Amino acid sequence: MAEHCVKVYSRFNRLWHWSQVGSIMLLFFTGARLLGLHTIMPFGLAVMVHTVVALALLLLWAFATFWLFTTGGYKQFIPRLAGMWEVGRFYAYGVFKGEEHPYVKSYERRHNPLQAASYFALKMMLFPAIWISGLAYLSYGFWDHLDGGSFWLEIIANFHVLAAFAIASFVVIHVYLLTIGHGFRQHVRPMVSGYEKVELTPEAEAYFRQQGRLLD
Amino acid sequence: MRQTALRITAIVSTVIWAQFPAYAQESSAGEETPALGAQSKPDASKAAHMSDPVKDLTADHSKFDILKGPFASGSEVTAACLSCHTEAGNQVMHSVHWKWEYQNEVTGQTLGKAHEMNAFCGNVASNEVRCTSCHTGYGWTDVRQPMPDDPTKVDCLVCHDKSGQYTKQDNLAGEPPLEPVAEGAKTITGATATAVDLVKAALSVGPPPGRDNCGNCHFYGGGGDNVKHGDLSSALFNPARDVDVHMSPDGENFACETCHVSDKHVFEGSRYETDVVDPHPDRMAGSAHDAAACQSCHTDTPHKGPNPLIAAKLNDHTDTLACQTCHIPSFARGGVATKTVWDWSTAGKLKDGKPYHEEGFTQSDGKQLHTYMSQKGDFEWGENVTPYYAWSNGEMTYTLPEEKIDPTKVVEINKIGGNPGGEDSRIFPFKRMVGTQAYDKQRDVLLYNHVYGPGDGTALWSYFDWEKSLQAGMDYVGLEYSGDFGFVHTYMYWPITHMVAPKEDALVCESCHAQDGRMANLAGIYVPGSGINLGGKLGLAVFLLALLGVLGHGALRVISRGKNKGGHHG
Numbered sequence: 213m214a215e216h217c218v219k220v221y222s223r224f225n226r227l228w229h230w231s232q233v234g235s236i237m238l239l240f241f242t243g244a245r246l247l248g249l250h251t252i253m254p255f256g257l258a259v260m261v262h263t264v265v266a267l268a269l270l271l272l273w274a275f276a277t278f279w280l281f282t283t284g285g286y287k288q289f290i291p292r293l294a295g296m297w298e299v300g301r302f303y304a305y306g307v308f309k310g311e312e313h314p315y316v317k318s319y320e321r322r323h324n325p326l327q328a329a330s331y332f333a334l335k336m337m338l339f340p341a342i343w344i345s346g347l348a349y350l351s352y353g354f355w356d357h358l359d360g361g362s363f364w365l366e367i368i369a370n371f372h373v374l375a376a377f378a379i380a381s382f383v384v385i386h387v388y389l390l391t392i393g394h395g396f397r398q399h400v401r402p403m404v405s406g407y408e409k410v411e412l413t414p415e416a417e418a419y420f421r422q423q424g425r426l427l428d
Numbered sequence: 429m430r431q432t433a434l435r436i437t438a439i440v441s442t443v444i445w446a447q448f449p450a451y452a453q454e455s456s457a458g459e460e461t462p463a464l465g466a467q468s469k470p471d472a473s474k475a476a477h478m479s480d481p482v483k484d485l486t487a488d489h490s491k492f493d494i495l496k497g498p499f500a501s502g503s504e505v506t507a508a509c510l511s512c513h514t515e516a517g518n519q520v521m522h523s524v525h526w527k528w529e530y531q532n533e534v535t536g537q538t539l540g541k542a543h544e545m546n547a548f549c550g551n552v553a554s555n556e557v558r559c560t561s562c563h564t565g566y567g568w569t570d571v572r573q574p575m576p577d578d579p580t581k582v583d584c585l586v587c588h589d590k591s592g593q594y595t596k597q598d599n600l601a602g603e604p605p606l607e608p609v610a611e612g613a614k615t616i617t618g619a620t621a622t623a624v625d626l627v628k629a630a631l632s633v634g635p636p637p638g639r640d641n642c643g644n645c646h647f648y649g650g651g652g653d654n655v656k657h658g659d660l661s662s663a664l665f666n667p668a669r670d671v672d673v674h675m676s677p678d679g680e681n682f683a684c685e686t687c688h689v690s691d692k693h694v695f696e697g698s699r700y701e702t703d704v705v706d707p708h709p710d711r712m713a714g715s716a717h718d719a720a721a722c723q724s725c726h727t728d729t730p731h732k733g734p735n736p737l738i739a740a741k742l743n744d745h746t747d748t749l750a751c752q753t754c755h756i757p758s759f760a761r762g763g764v765a766t767k768t769v770w771d772w773s774t775a776g777k778l779k780d781g782k783p784y785h786e787e788g789f790t791q792s793d794g795k796q797l798h799t800y801m802s803q804k805g806d807f808e809w810g811e812n813v814t815p816y817y818a819w820s821n822g823e824m825t826y827t828l829p830e831e832k833i834d835p836t837k838v839v840e841i842n843k844i845g846g847n848p849g850g851e852d853s854r855i856f857p858f859k860r861m862v863g864t865q866a867y868d869k870q871r872d873v874l875l876y877n878h879v880y881g882p883g884d885g886t887a888l889w890s891y892f893d894w895e896k897s898l899q900a901g902m903d904y905v906g907l908e909y910s911g912d913f914g915f916v917h918t919y920m921y922w923p924i925t926h927m928v929a930p931k932e933d934a935l936v937c938e939s940c941h942a943q944d945g946r947m948a949n950l951a952g953i954y955v956p957g958s959g960i961n962l963g964g965k966l967g968l969a970v971f972l973l974a975l976l977g978v979l980g981h982g983a984l985r986v987i988s989r990g991k992n993k994g995g996h997h998g
Contacts, residue, residue, distance in 0.1 A: 247964055248943055248957045255937035255957060260737050303981075308988035353744040362849055366954040370963030377967025381974035388978035392985075 214412065217427035218420055220322060221406045225285075228276045229403055235269040236379070238262075243376055266346055273339070288322055291332045296325040303392070313393045319410050319420075327389075330382070338379050345372035490631045497627035502583055502604050503566050505630045509584045517579025519693035525564040526575060526582070528552070530700050535825050535845075539700050542571040544826050547770060547841050547863030547920035548650040550877045551829075554904035555887075557601040558880035561616050562645040566602045572905065584633070587641045591632035595644065597621050599880070617648050617662075639675065640665060642684040654764040658813060658859035659926040663762025671762035673930045687724075702822035702923050704750050704846075704854045722751040722928075748953060750820075750854040752925050754935040758812040759859060759924050763793045769808035771864040772877075773915035776892040777802055783892060803879070803889040805864075815857030815924050817946060821846030822856075824921070830907065832872050833916065839867075839874070841920040848952020855950060856923060863918035866898055870910035876901030 221229075238261060244250055245258035253261075280286040298314040303326070306314070315324035323331060348355075348368045355361065390399040402408035407427050412420065420426045474491040476483065489495055494508045510517050520526050529540035541559070545551050552559040552571045560568040565581045575581065583602060585594045595615040597605040605613055605621035613621035643665055650656030654663075663671055669678040674687070688695045697703075706723035722730075730751070731742040745754075760766040778784070783802030789809040791797055800806050823845030833839045841863070846853035866875040878900035881887035886900035894913065902909035940947045941957035948958065960968065 246941075246956050247960060248941075249960070251938075251942075255941045256738055256741075259741060259937070260735065263737060308984055310989070353740075356747065357851070362952055362954050366961070369954060369956060370961050372963070373961060374963035374967045374970075377964070377971045380967075381971050384971070384974045384978055388982065391982070 214417070215409045216412045216417055216420070217407045218319060218410045218412065219406045219425040219427070220319065220408045220410060221403055223406070224279060226403055226406060228272065228279075231272055232269065235265045235272070236383070238265045239269070240376070240380060243373075247373060263350060266343075266350075270343055270347075273343070287320070289328055289331050289335060291329040292325055294325060296329070299324045299326045307392055317408070317410050319412065319416060322408075322410075330385075334379070334382055338375055338382065341375040342372065342379060345369075345375060485634055489633045492631075495627070495630040495633075497630065499626040499630065501566070501606070502585060502626065503580045505626050506566075506582050506584050507580045508630065509633075510579055516584070516693065517582045520564065520582045520584075521575070521577065521579065522692070523564075523694045524698075525693075525695075528563065528571065529574070530698070532700055532823070534701070534823055537826055537828065539824075539826055542574075543828065545829060545841060545865075545874050545876075547861045547865065547918050548656055548767075549879060550772075550865060551901065553876055554878040554901050555880040558599050560601045561596050561598045562648075563602045569601050585626075585629050586645070587637040588633040588635060589629045589641065590634055590638065591625070591628045592640065594624050594626075594629040595619075595621070617644055618652060636683065636685045636690075639683050646684075650767065652767075654760060655767045657922055657926075658759040658766035658768075659756065659922075659924045661760065661762065661764035661766070663764045664926065667762055667927075669930055670933055671929075672927050674928055675926075679930070699923050700824050702820070702824075702856075702925070704820055704822045704856055705852060722755075726751065748849075748855060750856040752857050752923075752928070753815075753817065753855055754939075755928050755931070756815065756857055756924055756926075757929055757933060757935050757939070758814055759857075759927055760811045760813050761927050761929075763791065763811070765789065765791045765797060765809040765811045766813065766859065767807055767861070768810045768813065768859075769806070769862040770804070771806040771915075772866060773805060773864045774800070775803060775805035775888065776894055778892060802892055808862075813859070814946070816860035816921070817855050817857055817950060818844045818921070819846045819848045819850070819853045819950070819952065820844045820856040820858075820923075821850060821852040821854075822923075827874065829876065829905070830873050833867060833874060835867060835869070835872060835914065835916045838917045838919055839865075841918050844921055848950070855947065855953070859922040859924055861918075861920040861922065863920060864915045865918050866894065866913050867916045868910050869912040869914045871908065873907075874916075875909065875913060876905050876907070878904060 242253070242258040242262040242265070245253055245255065246262060280289075295315060302311060302314050313324075317324075321328075345368050349365070349372055352361075352365055356365065358364075390396045393399070417426070474488075476488070494511060495505075499505050499508075506517070524530055524540060527540065528542040529538065532539055541552050549555065549559065556569050556571055560571065563575075564583050564586055565575055566583055567581060568575050583596075585604075586596060595604060595617070596602055597609075598614045598616050598618075598621075604624040604626070605615065606626075607623045609621050609623050615621045643660075643662065646657075647653060647660050647662050647664065648655070649660070654661030664675050667676045669676040673679040674682040680686075685695075688697045690696070703721035706721060706728050728746045729743040730746070731739040733739050784800075785798050785802065786800040787796035788799035789797040789807075791809075792811055797809050798804075798807060799809070824842045825845060826842045827833060827839055844856075844858070866877055867873060868875055875898045877888060878886055878897045879888045881900075882890050884900075885891060886893075886896040888894065888897035891897070895911075898913050899909060899911070935946070938957075939945060940955055943959055945955065945958050947953060947955050
């Protein structure tokens, strides 16, 4: 087993990630305007950008979901308990002692157990919460004639905003964790270039070399 | 009815025979021959020929001999009109314009100027000749009785005069100023009265009424320019486009009747029962738009683009907001202020035994407006006034005379009907008139005040004595009065629907979607952007905790890195 520079993030994977970054940032900015946290842009423009970007992101998610299932990439995100304690202990204690990160990345499991669990929660709970409430919010015109329409709108709006802040909290922690270990730039680089140092068995190494996915 | 018809014929004939001796002689000569058709043989000598310009109307009233006078009164002109327009008088007599009475079938109330009270001069009864100066008839001197069934008392000229010089004097129960005009007499618009030329007026007539015909009364309601409505002022005689996009010569140049369509001399549009939703959702192409509602022309999905997303979002609002709410950003625009507060309780103060007035409000055109008058009390005025918004289904319920009031609270002279979110209701703009009016402290009812009546010893405007004024007012209508009066605060709501601004001046999203926006405190709506909601507060707390968490974690790492120098390989 040796560390090798393997292409772990395909072009679609990177496009998916950075599109999400861009659109989620735009959604935060325009959403904050709609909530009244700032008045940097006109309300109407914020409504429009928020709507268009949200619909575009939903489309991207639909493609990504299809891609994850057809490529088997979804397996990366299945949570597991093995190693969870070690990773948790590291962030709560070991990191202050200058210990090495206990998780060794493999090609099949890029994410440490804690990471996988939080991505799983993000994808299975927060994202559905935001887009279901968002679509309901957006389609208000179609159902507001129902009894208590404005009451439900208020519930949905509150839920939507709460989910948005939860996602924002995820982003904060996500970005912060990039600073741990090998440093921020080291962590971001693979998502730009696609290549990351991964422990490979000799067999895997031979396979990837044949595939042209090794850099060294 | 038959008797009435006979009487009308008799009056009409008398007038015609008396005024046209030559015509009468000719006809008398004709009468000698028994041939019945001869005297009524059609005379086409005045008909226009192909060499003449083609006119809009089929009858040129300036060619009618019967309209050449002379006329001793407005009523005589009406008789001449009725000699051809035999049904017109009866149509008018069935209108609110004539009866000053409105039956609200929904609330069961009998409304109209003759019955209700308002937050301005209070009541018509006992002040008739002043108030009925704007009546579309002649000589209604006692509103306790309906106008008599007399078509010659209909004032045709006030609506159909095109000479521009016909008017009504402000204290003759609807009669025009005629020779000799009394010293200091004023017209209903407050101008110095000069004698009206009835012949000139009669020869000028033509339908439909122009905006000055309507405006000379409706723009001056409440005793002066724009005093009452707030959205109906002399500014609308020739408004700039930004004052009224429909009525401006630079806009659509509409006359009042373009929207207030009429049928049988009865006009669409009512402040008692306002169309706040489209009354004809099943409208088909080519069918009549017989409602004075915006949607009659604009439909309820009026926003088209250029951005389809924004247009759709705006159309989403039409089931909650009336068009007027966004498209009339403020009223009393165009340089004419409206009265916003009227406090009667201070009326009657004298200086050195004499009435006085103060002029504390300067209108944007530099005109000074009264802020105190011994006759009327204290006033406040406003220009470009932000409306008061309320859910409304258009139904107004009035606090009528003899209705028990709660003097510890502000009395609503009219209550706005409708439910928040109701299918028949929209958020609608109103002028909320703030009043202070007399009431009976023992009986808790509003009191009739007798204000106009020079020489009768009781009228407030001449004698400045509330005791006498109120006693005279209540005696006049025959209602019980304890003699113990006080003043109660009142609100009166006037729907704002004129002075529609061009679309570029309409309210923007932020007018409402903001902290303390225009829809603040209205029930039944959720307005994004009007403040951070509970979900937002919770979310913000979560977010701040996360931020605090990583900052704390980061700080600990920095501190521990110092301790374990060299232990970190990053």
